[in-house]
Amino acid sequence: MPPHGKCHKSCSTLVHPDCRWSGYHTMHRTARWRQAQISLAQFQWKAHCMLQKRSGKNASQKFSALLMLEVPxxxxxxxxxxxxxxxxxxxxxxxVWSITEEQAARHKKSTKSECTFSDKVRHLFFATLASMNGKRHRESSAAKIDGRTLQRILLFRYDAIGDYICTTPVLRWLKTAHPHLQIDVVSSYRNDTLVRADFNVAHAYPIHPRAGIHFSWIPLLRATRAAEYDAIFALVYTRTSKAALLASLISSKAKKIAAQHDKRSEIYSLVFDYQVPIVAYEEHYSRTMLRMATHSIDFPDAAPPNNLPTYxxxxxxxxxxxxxxxxxxxxxxxxxxxxxxxxxxxxxxxxxxxxxxxxxxxxxxxxxxxxxxxxxxxxxxxxxxxxxxxxxxxxxxxxxxxxxxxxxxxxxxxxxxxxxxxxxxxxxxxxxxxxxxxxxxxxxxxxxxxxxxxxxxxxxxxxxxxxxxxxxxxxxxxxxxxxxxxxxxxxxxxxxxxxxxxxxxxxxxxxx
CATH class of the missing domain: 3.40.50.2000 (Glycogen Phosphorylase B;)
Structure with missing residues (x-):
């Protein structure tokens, strides 16, 4: 077990002295630290293999028995x-991470003294997008969208295969409540095959999953800017700036929905009309996706969408x-x-x-x-x-x-x-x-x-x-x-x- 101390020179977070043998207990999630965890895992796996080779089967069994106590x-x-x-x-x-701290992070509001240079740049970026949309500021909408007025909506699901499958309850609910609703999806090169096979999807527009701007955006914008969408759902957890840019380029009039960020909800409100809160460990990802839809759209005559399954x-x-x-x-x-x-x-x-x-x-x-x-x-x-x-x-x-x-x-x-x-x-x-x-x-x-x-x-x-x-x-x-x-x-x-x-x-x- 490494000694109690800081995880690296640029971090003030201390290692928890009672952490389990597998690694440090820290809330400092950085790429450097994640790589350190992976390296530690590789080292321990090699140590296990070496122990098995040198000490024979009995020592290996003892080591495995120790591990089994830690594997629920x-x-x-x-x-x-x-x-x-x-x-x-x-x-x-x-x-390794504190559950209560992860949950509390979603409710923490950033103060002016916490505003970093990147936050200022991000605020300028979103203010520019708000100007593109013809609005200087957006207040989070209180009233839900009347689902009966919708004709075309666009879903952002330009990430992984499993993410899309866990989003299918949203499509199921929308099409059940409004059979004539046109649902288009911005997919990725990774999940586009699955999206195109979905009978609830009218059109799929695959783009490269990279974080920044990509040439694959050109055919997407050509095809979607003329569609006049009524609503755009950014059903993604991360890279909200990318979602905000795409949504603003596609339509200035469409209602825009996204997940609520723990510290940047005020900035994101410049573009997104609805932000749905998310709390760690509380519910399955599918339920979170469905809640993003039901939080912003209302079908007065539809049955409550309780735990709709994936398909x-x-x-x-x-x-x-x-x-x-x-x-x-x-x-x-x-x-x-x-x-x-x-x-x-x-x-x-x-x-x-x-x-x-x-x-x-x-x-x-x-x-x-x-x-x-x-x-x-x-x-x-x-x-x-x-x-x-x-x-x-x-x-x-x-x-x-x-x-x-x-x-x-x-x-x-x-x-x-x-x-x-x-x-x-x-x-x-x-x-x-x-x-x-x-x-x-x-x-x-x-x-x-x-x-x-x-x-x-x-x-x-x-x-x-x-x-x-x-x-x-x-x-x-x-x-x-x-x-x-x-x-x-x-x-x-x-x-x-x-x-x-x-x-x-x-x-x-x-x-x-």
């Missing part, structure tokens, strides 16, 4: 979202290779979720059912923006060997991003068993394959939300407690493991993963 398993029986008597404050010992939409052409795969390996395939659609129709009607060998999906892919959720090839290989040995009738398909083709092939080759095969197909094809699986084993990434929409049980590997609070599988059974080190999920012992799987299978009464 969250299911619906102990997750606060499903147990009102529980709070994530009860699990503070598993978080997933694919095309019939995406199902064809999966059906061939199922027949080739004589797999058990049956879709039961009411929230998976094929060409806008329920998948339960559109997809055939087959009886045969049960199968699961093991995903290795994770966003490059979340290096702490990258599952090492060595860990995946060992996990697949455990599955092969423990479940003689189970077929295991290893999947990942198309760029991870060689890594997936190497894992399958090392496992060296006919029941472990690679599954390197497109995103929507993987979604169909997941819909028929008995369970999915994956890091905290988009696959969690695909499986959730398909109603498939999830064993998830998470690095942060807040992600378990806000990004759990929204509508499917789950067993989520929290790494003892926020720097890497590779500190989760495989014996603990196996235990989580057994617990999930027992709770769901799935027989393999």
């Amino acid at each position: 398993i969250f299911t619906r029986s102990n997750h606060p979202a499903f147990n009102p008597q529980l709070s994530f404050l009860d699990y503070q010992r598993y978080s 997933l939409s694919v095309r019939a052409i995406n199902a064809e290779p999966v059906v061939q795969l199922v027949q080739q390996h004589n797999l058990d395939f049956s879709v039961t979720s009411e929230h998976l659609f094929v060409d806008g129709k329920p998948a339960t009607v559109m997809l055939p059912s087959f009886s045969g060998r049960p199968y699961c999906i093991v995903n290795i892919a994770a966003s490059r923006l979340k290096p702490d959720c990258i599952w090492s090839a060595e860990q995946v290989t060992q996990m697949c060997k455990i599955l092969v040995k423990s479940y003689p009738d189970l077929m295991i398909f290893v999947t990942g991003a198309l760029s991870e083709h060689k890594q997936v092939q190497a894992i399958v080759k090392t496992v060296s068993d006919a029941r472990c095969q690679p599954l390197m197909i497109g995103l929507l094809e993987v979604a169909v394959a997941i819909a028929g699986a008995k369970f999915v084993l994956t890091p905290d990434t988009a696959i969690v939300h695909i499986a959730s929409a398909a109603g498939v049980p999830v064993v998830g590997l998470y690095s942060q407690l807040r992600s378990i609070a806000e990004w759990y599988p929204y509508q499917s059974p789950f067993a989520l493991l929290l790494s003892p080190n926020e720097g890497s999920i590779n500190h989760i012992p495989l014996a603990r993963v196996e235990e989580a799987l057994e617990q999930l299978l027992s709770e769901t009464k799935i027989s393999l």
